Amino acid sequence: MNNKLTKLKEKSADIVNITKEKFTKSFDYAKIKSQSVKDKVSFKIREKAILATKARLAENHKTFEDFSDEELEIIISDEERKIKDDLKTKSLVAALAILGLDFLI
Numbered sequence: 001m002n003n004k005l006t007k008l009k010e011k012s013a014d015i016v017n018i019t020k021e022k023f024t025k026s027f028d029y030a031k032i033k034s035q036s037v038k039d040k041v042s043f044k045i046r047e048k049a050i051l052a053t054k055a056r057l058a059e060n061h062k063t064f065e066d067f068s069d070e071e072l073e074i075i076i077s078d079e080e081r082k083i084k085d086d087l088k089t090k091s092l093v094a095a096l097a098i099l100g101l102d103f104l105i
Contacts, residue, residue, distance in 0.1 A: 046080065
């Protein structure tokens with residue numbers, strides 16, 4: 001009887017461990033996917049910022065060669081900030097519209 005009880009406890013512990021491992025793997029997968037989405041969004045924002053920088057420089061009859069790497073990084077960062085601010089504003093307007101609070105817009 002004691003032997004059966006010990007085997008039952010061992011099997012229960014094994015099942016709990018397997019469940020914990022699967023849960024941990026699924027949580028890690030979600031975490032990895034979340035980071036992947038963030039990286040893709042950051043990459044797209046960076047691409048748009050570079051295009052905006054090219055347009056901004058073309059308006060002033062300048063090229064990338066006219067600036068140092070640090071100066072270009074500052075300009076591109078500024079464009080990224082503008083894009084992020086624009087996305088935040090559009091998201092807020094969309095959320096308010098969905099909620100029917102268009103009088104706040």
